[in-house]
Amino acid sequence: MAVFLQSLISGILIGGVYALIGIGLTLIFGVMRVVNFAHGDIMMVGMYLTYLLFTLLGVDPFVSVLISFPLMFFFGGFLQKVFINRVLNAVAQNQILLTIGLGLIMSNTVMLIFTSDYKILTTSYSSSTIQVGGGVSISTPLLISFLITAAITAVLGWFLLKTDTGQAIRATAQDREAAQLMGINVSRMSVIAFGLGAALAGTAGALISPTYYIFPQVGGTFTLKAFVITVLGGMGSVVGATLGGILIGVTESMSAVYISSGWKDVVVFVLFLLVLLFKPSGLMGKSRT
Amino acid sequence: MRKHLLALGTALALSPCLMAQKIGVINSMSGPEAPIGENITNGIKLADEDLRKKGINLQLVWEDDTGKPQISMSAMEKLATRDGVVGVVGPYTSACSNAVAKLAEKYRVPLLIPAAAKEEITRQGLKYVFRMNAPADKYASSLIDAATSLGKPRSIAFIYENTDFGTSTTKTAKEYVAKKGMQVVADEPYPKGAADYRSTLAKVKSKNPDLVFMVSYVADAILLMRQSKEVGLQPQAFLGAGAGFTTTEFAKERAISENVISCTQWTNDVNWPGAKEFGARYKAKFGKEPTYHAACAYASMMIMAETAKNAGGDRAKTRDALKSGKWNGVMGEVQFADYEGFTNQNNHQMLVQQILQGNYETVLPAKFATKKAVYPFPKWK
Numbered sequence: 001m002a003v004f005l006q007s008l009i010s011g012i013l014i015g016g017v018y019a020l021i022g023i024g025l026t027l028i029f030g031v032m033r034v035v036n037f038a039h040g041d042i043m044m045v046g047m048y049l050t051y052l053l054f055t056l057l058g059v060d061p062f063v064s065v066l067i068s069f070p071l072m073f074f075f076g077g078f079l080q081k082v083f084i085n086r087v088l089n090a091v092a093q094n095q096i097l098l099t100i101g102l103g104l105i106m107s108n109t110v111m112l113i114f115t116s117d118y119k120i121l122t123t124s125y126s127s128s129t130i131q132v133g134g135g136v137s138i139s140t141p142l143l144i145s146f147l148i149t150a151a152i153t154a155v156l157g158w159f160l161l162k163t164d165t166g167q168a169i170r171a172t173a174q175d176r177e178a179a180q181l182m183g184i185n186v187s188r189m190s191v192i193a194f195g196l197g198a199a200l201a202g203t204a205g206a207l208i209s210p211t212y213y214i215f216p217q218v219g220g221t222f223t224l225k226a227f228v229i230t231v232l233g234g235m236g237s238v239v240g241a242t243l244g245g246i247l248i249g250v251t252e253s254m255s256a257v258y259i260s261s262g263w264k265d266v267v268v269f270v271l272f273l274l275v276l277l278f279k280p281s282g283l284m285g286k287s288r289t
Numbered sequence: 290m291r292k293h294l295l296a297l298g299t300a301l302a303l304s305p306c307l308m309a310q311k312i313g314v315i316n317s318m319s320g321p322e323a324p325i326g327e328n329i330t331n332g333i334k335l336a337d338e339d340l341r342k343k344g345i346n347l348q349l350v351w352e353d354d355t356g357k358p359q360i361s362m363s364a365m366e367k368l369a370t371r372d373g374v375v376g377v378v379g380p381y382t383s384a385c386s387n388a389v390a391k392l393a394e395k396y397r398v399p400l401l402i403p404a405a406a407k408e409e410i411t412r413q414g415l416k417y418v419f420r421m422n423a424p425a426d427k428y429a430s431s432l433i434d435a436a437t438s439l440g441k442p443r444s445i446a447f448i449y450e451n452t453d454f455g456t457s458t459t460k461t462a463k464e465y466v467a468k469k470g471m472q473v474v475a476d477e478p479y480p481k482g483a484a485d486y487r488s489t490l491a492k493v494k495s496k497n498p499d500l501v502f503m504v505s506y507v508a509d510a511i512l513l514m515r516q517s518k519e520v521g522l523q524p525q526a527f528l529g530a531g532a533g534f535t536t537t538e539f540a541k542e543r544a545i546s547e548n549v550i551s552c553t554q555w556t557n558d559v560n561w562p563g564a565k566e567f568g569a570r571y572k573a574k575f576g577k578e579p580t581y582h583a584a585c586a587y588a589s590m591m592i593m594a595e596t597a598k599n600a601g602g603d604r605a606k607t608r609d610a611l612k613s614g615k616w617n618g619v620m621g622e623v624q625f626a627d628y629e630g631f632t633n634q635n636n637h638q639m640l641v642q643q644i645l646q647g648n649y650e651t652v653l654p655a656k657f658a659t660k661k662a663v664y665p666f667p668k669w670k
Binding site: 002003006007010011014115116117118120122126127129131135137138139211212213215252253254256257260261262264265 | 319320321323324355451477478479480483485486487488489491492494495507508511512514515516518519520521538542544545
């Protein structure tokens with residue numbers, strides 16, 4: 001039982017961080033209909049930003065979110081304005097090629113600057129835990145990052161539902177042309193959405209760095225994960241991405257315990273295929289014709 | 290003008306005797322394995338210095354394989370065909386070494402592998418492939434022997450990277466514990482770079498093993514020990530088989546690395562000729578303690594360069610001389626022998642060490658030991 005609870009809890013906690021990456025991707029897709037294959041690499045940039053802030057200025061990785069969130073927002077906005085905006089009406093293959101290319105440029109630039117060595121952030125709480133009884137323990141840094149994730153998701157939800165800009169973003173996601181006819185500046189919404197997506201990915205990078213290691217090619221794994229999460233939850237659905245993230249986190253950790261850690265990716269992808277087979281639009285997705 | 294040409298011609302004709310011996314080095318100088326590769330680079334640099342002092346003029350051709358077998362192979366092809374090296378020292382990882390070994394045989398270039406663990410490399414009857422370090426089975430047997438001599442462990446759990454190095458080390462370890470009558474209660478290969486090992490470790494914890502045997506490179510080694518502490522995995526001993534568990538980066542993480550037992554090919558307090566001096570010189574020059582990789586690489590380069598020089602730069606003669614030679618240096622006695630299915634394998638004596646107060650201390654075998662081992666593993670704080 002302790003093993004079950006332990007893996008359930010760590011699955012949910014790590015799933016929270018996955019969700020944050022997925023939300024960013026789904027937001028970008030929702031507004032622009034562009035699948036951002038550079039998402040994991042944007043996250044990697046966020047990780048290195050955290051690493052720099054920590055090693056040069058001694059800023060705690062969790063506090064650094066306050067700095068990296070706006071920085072990554074502008075970085076994302078810049079990418080959208082200069083590159084992505086030009087392919088919004090292009091065929092899907094060109095959009096994919098562009099984002100993959102951007103990702104490659106990011107990871108190779110970082111590799112030139114930092115070399116491809118693995119970096120590990122060692123904070124005073126990196127290996128500390130909280131005992132919850134019954135032999136179950138929770139990693140302190142993972143718990144903090146989950147709480148920050150939850151807070152960010154809540155604020156994001158409020159922003160999208162209650163503010164004018166949020167509503168405009170949702171309107172653009174629902175129907176770009178109708179939104180434009182209603183007087184919404186859709187190209188601005190696109191910049192904001194991409195900026196938010198990048199900021200969320202960067203934040204996820206910052207949050208995961210105290211418990212994980214950092215290297216320039218780390219992005220690929222997370223792009224794939226974010227993609228699975230987004231499709232699983234329903235492309236464009238924020239609630240779906242949150243659910244998808246936690247579902248993937250729990251599935252990974254459960255299959256590591258009850259099957260084998262070498263097989264956990266297989267289990268995740270089988271689950272992914274099953275969902276696509278029975279509900280092609282994803283868990284929370286509405287099929288769009 | 291003609292005189293000049295003549296002089297040039299003579300110089301060219303004489304040059305084979307004057308020209309420096311070309312020795313190739315393949316190493317992981319960047320990429321995930323770079324922190325360990327750096328030790329090999331530094332060891333070879335020290336060997337280069339010493340060889341020059343001995344009057345052996347050496348021209349090293351450096352190749353970086355970034356830890357990838359395919360890059361390692363193209364480096365070997367370049368060294369063998371374009372650079373025309375007499376011999377090659379390297380590469381570092383097992384996967385790279387295994388790939389390169391077959392090429393060395395194909396091009397008939399003597400290859401001296403300093404520190405790759407996979408047994409199979411010297412078990413294929415390759416005549417041109419030599420290995421300095423003890424192969425993976427020695428890691429497993431030395432560590433398990435150490436644990437049984439310190440206590441009475443009855444069960445063991447294996448957690449290892451699902452790569453060449455991890456699976457081959459674990460396979461031999463499993464065969465060895467079966468002979469010792471120990472029970473394997475968990476067998477967990479993991480894909481390299483997984484973010485979360487907690488669930489795997491929680492599963493291992495539930496089996497309550499007396500020994501936890503891990504095989505990983507440096508980043509995962511730190512992550513695995515951190516998360517072991519998190520889930521409260523509490524065996525009698527954590528055994529780390531080489532690689533990540535024998536690096537200074539790992540020892541620096543004192544909160545999680547203290548008392549972890551590992552075994553190694555070399556320590557700087559062992560009484561092999563020149564070992565202490567090598568350690569001191571290395572520290573003075575590079576500002577950190579050498580790992581066994583550095584000593585293996587140093588000894589390999591010394592042997593390769595001297596042999597190549599005595600053989601007059603001939604590849605076949607160099608091979609024969611490596612095969613028949615006998616040396617005694619920083620790695621103790623070295624001889625490339627054929628035994629137990631191995632070909633050209635140095636039957637090296639392994640040392641068992643434990644991290645005590647943030648330092649690696651030799652605890653076994655008794656004749657080389659400097660400190661007493663801490664056993665069982667103290668309760669996590």
